[in-house]
Amino acid sequence: MQSTITGELTNAEDVLTILNPRTGEPVGSLSVAGTDDVAGAVAAARAAQPGWAATPPGERGKLLREAARALDTAAAGLAELNAQETGRPLDEALAGIAAGVSTLEQYAELGPVHRGHSLRGNALAADYTVAEPRGVAVLLTPWNDPVAVACGLIGAALVTGNSAIHKPSERCPHLGKLLGEVVAPVFPPNVLVTLTGGADVGTLLTQQPDVDMFAHVGSSATGDRIARAAVLTGAYVIRENGGNDPLVVDADVDPGWAAEQAAIGAFSNSGQICTSVERIYVHRSIAEPFCHALAGQARDRNTEHPLAPLVDTRMRDTVHRHVAEALQLGARAIEGGTVPVGPGAFYPATVLVDCADTMDVMAEETFGPVAPVRVVDSFEEGLALAAAGRYGLAATVLTGSIAHAQQAVAALPVGTVKVNEVFGGAPGGAAQPRGESGHGFGYGPELLDEFTRVKVVHIAAPPAREAAPPAHETDGAAS
Template identity: 70%
Template structure:
């Protein structure tokens, strides 16, 4: 490829603003990184615009080959990057490495999908040709989260680049070192200006999303930030893809094994310390099995608490927010069956917590907690539970445990969410993609459909000219 270098490093600091990260494992300093300045943001956008036409003109096969080079570089640095992720966010080593392996696979997947991202043939006149072609939107700003920083970023980066967009990636300010290293690993696979990583806090993200020369913004993070991005895009005209917060319910029917149900609830609520976008955030259990379910869930909590390597929350700010929700629930009448208080010692650790007798007046039931907390409400019927599970402004995902096909079908119809999981809190076929509802976001964030989000469709009509006399 012939795109030439047109600018010095975009990460050279021009002022004294920086981000310092303390490890949630033990409170020690991970390091500091400079924040990108307004001038550097403008430079990055200008360079991305300048090189975008040539990148768009590069064949999809060659763009896919660049993604494969990036995947190979990520594989070579996986161990070091995983160790950094563990230190910076507290993610367990096996999970950190697993997220990187998922990111590698995703880059390779989009390397294959890009060249076969085809248009449609349309039926028109016999002497005409009608078809559609997909074209890149232009400059894509990607704002990615800290809870699975490599896997999520790799998906957005891969889909945006293989469709011919240039990319400016700003990783979360809670894992800037992971994001900066990811950028250093991937960038050499692409021409200068095609893929840029910018480090910074929320102000850097705000400046990027208010740039009038940006064509698409993809954001994975909180609903509050996603809402601000959507409002900003109404002024800039950028296309927005959002996967935002969730308040995912788990509805448990009377006919399931309460011990098995408790295992599913624990997995959904406690995995990665509850810091998964589709974690179980609130539980509705049928009164007929509530007592054995709560007993089994309490035992599960003890086992998770006693397991080696249970991760901390990402930082003390997050721990304070989780603790505030639990304290409010207890003050309003919830019973704590396990955990429920900040432990002594350094870091941002918080215990696996089970709350019973929860009500809709408690924040822990109405908002995203993003911690290892399982709040439980007992309901008198499946339909009472379904009514509560279907309430609220969020619409990311929901889980239902039932042996009744009728109840499963009713739940699928009633739950206004992007993903409904029946009899498994996690899982799904490869390549799946969902559209969040409500304040949980908009647009496809994964799978082959993500290529469509990063592209514009052009309809082509070719007619034959009039034929003169022979």
């Protein structure tokens, strides 16, 4: 079986056609995997998995390092496809691929030392745990950082002895296909298989009884469908899904610096990051200079350093619908807020003030370069509003008060709390999203635990055998 399965071209409904979001021109078309392709991929991965699981962990790690080198060699071509399909600037695409290389190398090191635990029991017995692969893992990855995210899941899945079926986002299928062609040949046949397609292919995968787990990074709606389907098949599910991450700005911080942090959080990658700042609560005492500085940050991005486009016009329509609804309900745009004329899927950095929490731009994941602001009268009010909502991915607090920082850590029901820096953090900082943002660890050493299940072993010595009587005693008894 090929490492990448795209099916056969049959009719228009079976083809993914991608348009360049900068120009609106076609990037290309790919056929999608059909029902037989999906079933065949699962069967092939199932057949390959026992042999891969029996491969020594050190050898699996060695092959993962080879995959990292292959990825590094192919970085230029992958970055170019990333830029063409998603509009991501070439330097950022290259940075994402470099992150993918580093992630594969990280799991190549962590995998062979992933270990169980000894358990305290009888002094004359041995009790310990063994981590075993779950089996066949389906990896469903997004378009906004496609190589880095895919490498994290692929690395953790393979180094722990699972076989993997990777379905990249239908918004970057050429990139996903090429990634499979670069990485999969390093491993034994069918240990890693790539399937191209849209939601129909994902649905077919959730119906396969021989899939043991799903790892999904993407929208909350899709993650919820996967989790519901897995109830019927018994597959294990981890997912990092949408967010509506708040930023709370305290009264005692410099408003210009706070505006810079807000702009980084709201406008980086054109707002297309799971942990983007999606709603802002600023203390009334610094609200005016903060909003003025934030509008300036947005204006600079709209004139001096224009943002990259959104991934496609469908995404832009969603973003603008949220903005237009907010404006209709009483919000004001002090920068941006209009769809630009011309080709592509561009949207300006936008700052909205006088926002209410009932507006979609505050309550939902907008996933675009929009910074909606609500003024609050106290840090406690901002914190309470930030803690409300269905999502639980991450949150940021800007404050000079250690007491307020500690309050935020205790009160915010999210997987990651960031204090005084919207992005950053140490390597391996895995977190568990909550609510509609997902379930399970998505990164770091803990991801190896997600891709394995634990077996407890208890070994005790058998009782000593009774000694046989001496031979002369036996002879005497007989006489």
